[in-house]
Amino acid sequence: MKLRLHPIAVATSAIALSAIVLAGCAVGPDYRKPDVDMPVTWQLDAPWRQSTPSDTQAKGAWWERFGDTKLNALQEQALSGNQTLAFAAARLTQARATANSVSTGMYPQVSTGVRASRLRIAGNRPLTNYNSPNFATVQNDFALGLNASYEVDLFGRVQRNVEGARASAEQSAADLENTRLLLSADLATNYFNLRELDVELDVLSRSIELQRKALELATSRHDLGATSGLDVAQQQALLDTTLTQVDVLRKARSQYEHAIATLTGTPAPNFSLPPALAPMTPPAVPIGIPSDLLERRPDIASAERAMAASNAQIGVARAAFFPSVILAPSYGVDSRNIETLFNAPSVVWSLGVSLTQTLFDGGRISANVDFAKGGYEASVANYRRIVLTAMQEVEDGITGVSALDRAYAQAQAAIVSARRVLDIANSRYEGGVATYLDVITAQQSLLNSERQAAQLMGQRMLTSVFLIKALGGDWPDAKLAQK
Structure with a gap:
């Protein structure tokens, strides 16, 4: 049959x-990541040396490198309670759901x-045949x-849609990682600013105690008739100026405290951070080579995935011709x-x-293709801009850490010199061979030197945080560079 x-x-x-x-x-171009001009090495300044990180480097709890248990606890609290991070996580969930939804177009x-x-x-309905009467x-x-x-999907419209949706989901994942990195860096920055003010306030507290003792001495000598009232007035003015600075620093400290509260997801009125004077020493940071940034930094990964998504949209737009x-x-x-x-x-x-098949649309499809091409070119320019900015940030961090290390060592030597000057000035004043202005000048010089050292210590910590963020996060211990 x-x-x-x-x-x-x-x-x-x-x-x-x-x-x-x-x-x-x-239809449409297959995605290829564009080339970027990456230098072979960084411009290194002593005491840096280059490390050799792998492309599987960890990007996790880099803040633990600073050895501050309170900072570690705040970071964990921020990762669980920060609302910006929660928003980014929700957007990632949406992007993945969208990718799964678009992928269903590949199946019946x-x-x-x-x-x-x-x-x-x-x-009484209309008849289709007059020879066949209707009946209810x-x-x-x-x-x-x-x-x-x-x-x-003869011309790949669905395929390009799926490629774009998956790239967008991967971009959202990179955005989430970048949000985590920015959050942890922002928290560490505010925390070290606050701790630097704790040190400055301690310096002011010790200076105030010293100045009050000097005021008592000047007052006693004035009461005995050994000096004029000018010495007392000058010392009192110095003490009042120092007390004013205390209130200014406390105001700045409270603002950093409130910022930390918000980053950790805590209402500012319910949050407080007691003063602490623990020594702050930045960790040694391995810098690797410039091309490592393309693998480490989540913002670069996000920009690269945005290019892939934009490239896929060109294929989607061109498929409308068929x-x-x-x-x-x-x-x-x-x-x-x-x-x-x-x-x-x-x-x-x-x-x-x-x-x-569209026969005439007045150029709508062509315009959509041009729009998609423009979006891709914009994403390429944005990608290259982010790479250039990343290299600038790393180079700034390298030179900044080196310069601040030298400046901090010099500031410590300046404190020793200022204390010696103050001891000599006090001895000469008590011996009657120097005016009290010399003592006040020496006191102010010591205060300035100690505050400068505290500020430089804080800047060293902040610059280290900035450099770690610029490099994309944490690193394996096996790749640690010796400083």
Whole structure:
């Protein structure tokens, strides 16, 4: 017996076969990451030396390198309670859900439907044949059907959509990592600013104690008639000026404290951070080579994934020039009696294909392609800008840490010299061979030197945080550079 195929079935099979043959022939450019001009090495200044990090470097709890348990606790609190981070995590969830939703376009959509109704057909309805009169009819209608729909992706529109959605999801993941890095760096910056003010306030406290003792001495000598009232007035003015600075520093400290509260997800009125004078020493940071930034920094990864998503949109826009083909087969049963619903005469089916081709749109599709190309070119420029900024930040951090290390060592030597000057000035004043102005000048010089050392210590910590952020986060211990 010769098998005869229905013409619709033949056409549907041919289209399905074409879809298989042409699978992967997506229009639009395939994505390739653009080249960027990366220098071979950094401009190193002593005491730096280059490390050799791998592309599997950790980017986790870098703040633990500073050895401050309170900072570690605040960072953990921020990672669990910060609302900006929670927002970024929610956006990642949305992006992944969107990618999963778009990916379903690669597969057939299958649905089923059940219908049960009792209806009356009018006897006065329009005739389709004047020789066959109409009659009013009341009857049941029971139906059970299975429908399918599948867009044959001959020109890669669906494929490019999926590529773009997946790249966007990966971009959101990189954005989340970048938000974590920025959050931890912002928290560490505020924390070390606050601790630097603790040290400055301690310096002022010790200076005030010293100045009050000097005021008592000047007052006693004035009461004995050994000096004029000018010495007392000068010392009192110096003490009042120092007390004023205490209130200014306390105001700045409270602002850093409030910022830390917000970053950790705590209402500012419910948060307090007691003063602490623990020594602050920045860790040695391995800097690697410039090309490592392309693998380490999440903001660069985010910009690169944005390029991939923009590139995919060019293919989506170009696919609109070509026809869209949709297969829509269906199969089911339909009967007026539920008892005969599954009998052979109740079977209904259809095989269908629809093809849609735009013939004239006034240049809309071309404009969309140009728009997509412009978006890709913008993403490339943004990617290169971020890479250049990253290299600038690392180079700034390298030179900054080196300069501050030298300045801090010199500031410690200046404190020793200032204390020696103050001791000499006090001895000369008590011996009557120097004016009290020399003592006040020496006191002010010592105060300035100690405050400068405290500020330089804070700047060293901040610059180390800045450099770690610029390099993209933490590093393996095996790759630690010796400073």
